[in-house]
Amino acid sequence: MNKASPADIMPLAEVMARLRDPxxxxxxxxxxxxxxxxxxxIEEAYEVADAIERADMDALRDELGDLLLQVAFHSRMAEQAGHFAMQDVIDAITQKMIRRHPHVFGDGARREDGHAQWETIKAAERAEKDPDPSALAGVASALPALLRAGKLQKRAARTGFDWPDTVDVIDKIVEELDEVREAATQEEREEEVGDLLFAVVNLARHLKVDPETALRKANGKFDRRFRSMEDMAGETFAGLTLDAKEALWQRAKQQEKSA
Structure with missing residues (x-):
C-alpha cells in the first residue's frame, strides 16, 4: 500500500469547491x-460508529468517506468566508498530534506516561485559548447530552468532586428514582428524570462503561426482540393484550439467548 500524503485529500476539496461555485x-x-x-x-459520525459496531468494513469505508465529506464541506464554506481552508485544517490537526505526543515525536515522557502527558498538554492549550478558569471550560454545550454528561463528570472528578465508589453512585440513582416518583408537575418530572439520567451516566463512568455504546446496544437488542415478537404474532400483534405481548417478549428473549 502506498503511503498517503496530505495532497491525496485535495481532490475532494476540489469537488466541494465545484459544488459550492456560486x-x-x-x-x-x-x-x-x-x-x-x-x-x-453529527449523523455521519454516528453512522461511522454503527458500521464499527457491526464490524462491516465496507460500510465503514463508505461512512468514513461521508464523514470526510463533511470536513470538506465545512472547510470550503470557511474558505469562502475568508476564515481558513482545507489545508489549514490538515496542518492544524497534524501539528496538534505532534505537539501532544512528545513521548513519540520528541524527548518527552516515557511511552507509558503518554496519556497523562496528553491531558496536561491539552489542559494547557485550553487555558491559553479560553480565559474561563473553570475545570468544566471547553465542554461544548452542543454535544449530545449523554456524551456531555460524561465529559462534565470526568472534568469534575479530576478536581476530587466524585463519589468514592460505585455503591454511593447506585444509592444516588435510587435517591433520584424516588424523587421522580414524588415529582408532582411535568416540570418537576422533567428535572428529576434528567437528574436520574445524569446519575446513570455517572454509574457507567465508574464501571468504565461507555454509556452511548451501552445504550446503542440496548436499542439494537430491543429492535431485534420486538421484530421477533412481530414475526411470531404476524398481523395479529397489535391487537394482542399486554400479557400476550409480554409472553412473546419472553419467548423472543429466550430464543436470542439460546441462539
Whole structure:
C-alpha cells in the first residue's frame, strides 16, 4: 500500500469547491451554511460508529468517506468566508498530534506516561485559548447530552468532586428514582428524570462503561426482540393484550439467548 500524503485529500476539496461555485455549482450545496450542515456531520459520525459496531468494513469505508465529506464541506464554506481552508485544517490537526505526543515525536515522557502527558498538554492549550478558569471550560454545550454528561463528570472528578465508589453512585440513582416518583408537575418530572439520567451516566463512568455504546446496544437488542415478537404474532400483534405481548417478549428473549 502506498503511503498517503496530505495532497491525496485535495481532490475532494476540489469537488466541494465545484459544488459550492456560486455560478455553476449545485443549488442545494450553495445554499447551505455551517448550521444547516452540522446535523449531517453529527449523523455521519454516528453512522461511522454503527458500521464499527457491526464490524462491516465496507460500510465503514463508505461512512468514513461521508464523514470526510463533511470536513470538506465545512472547510470550503470557511474558505469562502475568508476564515481558513482545507489545508489549514490538515496542518492544524497534524501539528496538534505532534505537539501532544512528545513521548513519540520528541524527548518527552516515557511511552507509558503518554496519556497523562496528553491531558496536561491539552489542559494547557485550553487555558491559553479560553480565559474561563473553570475545570468544566471547553465542554461544548452542543454535544449530545449523554456524551456531555460524561465529559462534565470526568472534568469534575479530576478536581476530587466524585463519589468514592460505585455503591454511593447506585444509592444516588435510587435517591433520584424516588424523587421522580414524588415529582408532582411535568416540570418537576422533567428535572428529576434528567437528574436520574445524569446519575446513570455517572454509574457507567465508574464501571468504565461507555454509556452511548451501552445504550446503542440496548436499542439494537430491543429492535431485534420486538421484530421477533412481530414475526411470531404476524398481523395479529397489535391487537394482542399486554400479557400476550409480554409472553412473546419472553419467548423472543429466550430464543436470542439460546441462539
Amino acid at each position: 455560478d455553476t455549482g449545485c443549488p442545494w450545496d450553495i445554499e447551505q451554511d455551517f448550521a444547516s450542515i452540522a446535523p449531517y456531520t
